[in-house]
Amino acid sequence: MRVIEPLYAEILRRNQGETEFHQAVREVLETLDPVLERRPELVDARIVERTCEPERQLIFRVPWSDDSGDIHVNRGFRVEFSSALGPYKGGLRFHPSVNLGIVKFLGFEQIFKNALTGLPIGGGKGGADFDPKGRSDAEIMRFCQSFMTELHRHLGEYTDVPAGDIGVGGREIGYMFGQYKRITNRYESGVLTGKGLGWGGAQARTEATGYGCVLFTAEMLRTRGESLDGQRVAVSGSGNVAIYAIEKAQQLGATVVTCSDSSGYVVDEKGIDLALLKEVKEVRRGRISEYAELRGSHVKFVPGTGLWNVPCDVALPCATQNELHETDALALVRNGVKAVAEGANMPTTPEAVRVFQEAGVAFGPGKAANAGGVATSALEMQQNASRDSWTFAHTEERLAEIMRHIHDSCYTTAERYGTPGNYVVGANIAGFELVADAMLAQGLI
Known part of the structure; x- marks a missing residue:
């Protein structure tokens, strides 16, 4: 960290009070020392400093x-x-x-x-x-x-x-x-993505972030000789990402037993009724407690936090940043969790990530696990540029290919830098090297 520490101190000085930004930068920087040791040209060109400073705010x-x-x-x-x-x-x-x-x-x-x-x-x-x-x-x-x-x-x-x-x-x-x-x-039409299907939107864009998170999870499990079939899954959130993560997990044979919103969470031991959840959240725009009332007496609604105390094999935090803390991670590990993948952006605190990694839990960081949404947005841009429109099946197939590519890139990069199975290191370094090489090629801009 001899290069990184003084750089991080300067970032704190120049970006005071921006705690979430500090956390995101720190999480990336602390994995980059091996790259900078192997590639001194990146240090000489101050690639890290330039990457941490926005081109425009x-x-x-x-x-x-x-x-x-x-x-x-x-x-x-x-x-x-x-x-x-x-x-x-x-x-x-x-x-x-x-x-x-x-x-x-x-x-x-x-x-x-x-x-x-x-x-x-x-x-x-x-x-x-x-x-x-x-x-x-x-x-x-x-x-x-x-x-x-x-x-x-x-x-x-x-x-x-x-x-x-x-x-x-x-x-x-x-x-x-x-x-x-x-x-x-x-x-x-290519200036905004997430448009309606009748005016330039892409099939599967609505589902893409949640689907992609589950597909990434399936790839992590595959490297360990397992699949999602028969696994018990806990999901946080009940917005777009959570709903379609539940849908894809169920399609792959998992039983999803939780979802949540800011008022609390539900535990449905029979498995979340997806049609009812969509009715409550997408049509009625109601609270998650309404799902419990309509679903039946076997469903438990719990106000407040505590969702991660529910035993599960796979955990998918899909709500918001820093929702899964160290105590939550310890509870998940105690209850035998095998894999955790971030459907939201940075929902897991650094302390919780360390708990998962030290326990040998497969952990997929958001920049890899939830990249399916932006990937499908780029596919929407591609269709707009060519005045074309793809079927749902074709777009989903392309999404699955991209998620496999992301997983394999993270997995092989982690191995190349001596940290096999560490998807945080793999994702950070693989992404950084792609950006760094482009910046070197384009000169001092």
């Missing part, structure tokens, strides 16, 4: 009026982190917790996640501290139009291509795309 005002005519002012963000491999690519998050540090952490992770896909996309992220919950469609439309009025000047299919994230789904993407089209007078 945008902060802007988003004024809008609610249905009563009252005026609100939110703050919008877009961090265009790295274009070494392609146009900036990453989602937009609408949530009250959004601040510059969170957007930078997400954008930094996105650099390496996007690199691992093997597709020509750079890394970026954005969003606003706007809470869409409880807002009418008209209010959300006005907010999205105001947000895009400012952001549009920084976007383009060869420049920066946002997508959805927490709080930003097909409805929000539609409103933003419409405003972009109106302002620019161009039908540039």
Whole structure:
């Protein structure tokens, strides 16, 4: 860590108060010493320093009026982190917790996640501290139009291509795309991904992050001579990623017994009823307790935290950052967990990751395990560029190929650097080397 420690100290000094960004950077930097020892040209070119500094950080005002005519002012963000491999690519998050540090952490992770896909996309992220919950469609439309009025000047299919994230789904993407089209007078369908199927969207994009997480998990288990068939799975969250992780796990023969939201979690020993969960969360936009009420007396709803005390073979944290702590990891290990894969971005704290690694649990970090969403977004861009549209089966097949490629790249890189089975090291180094080589080739920019 002789190169890394002074660099990290400088990052802390220059980015004060951005704790999530500090955590994400530290998690990558502490794995890079072996690369820098083998490749001194990366040190001489200050590749690490340049990778940790965004190419561009945008902060802007988003004024809008609610249905009563009252005026609100939110703050919008877009961090265009790295274009070494392609146009900036990453989602937009609408949530009250959004601040510059969170957007930078997400954008930094996105650099390496996007690199691992093997597709020509750079890394970026954005969003606003706007809470869409409880807002009418008209209010959300006005907010999205105001947000895009400012952001549009920084976007383009060869420049920066946002997508959805927490709080930003097909409805929000539609409103933003419409405003972009109106302002620019161009039908540039490749400028946003996550669009509706009738106007440039890709089949399987909705399912891709959850499906990809489970496919990555299946590959980890395969290296140990196992499969998901017959495994007991715990999933956190009940949003898009969690729902489709549950769906794919069930398709592969697993029994998923948990899901959650901010109010608590449910334990369904018969296996989550996916149709009912979709009804509650996607149609009614209700709380997870409603699932328990409708499902029957055998389902237990538990308010608050504690989901990871439920015994399982496989754990898939799919809710939000830093949701799985050291005590949770210890409980999972005690109960015999075999594999953990991050469906959300950085949901596992560093202390919890160490617990899993020391116990020999297969651990898939988010930049590898949840890359299926952005990979399918890149496939959507490909279809838009060629004025084409693929079937669900073809897109899912391409997703499965990409997830296998990501797994194998992480696995072989970890072996090459003397840490077999360590997917954190494998993912960080494999992604970093791809970006670093491109930066070296492109000169001091």
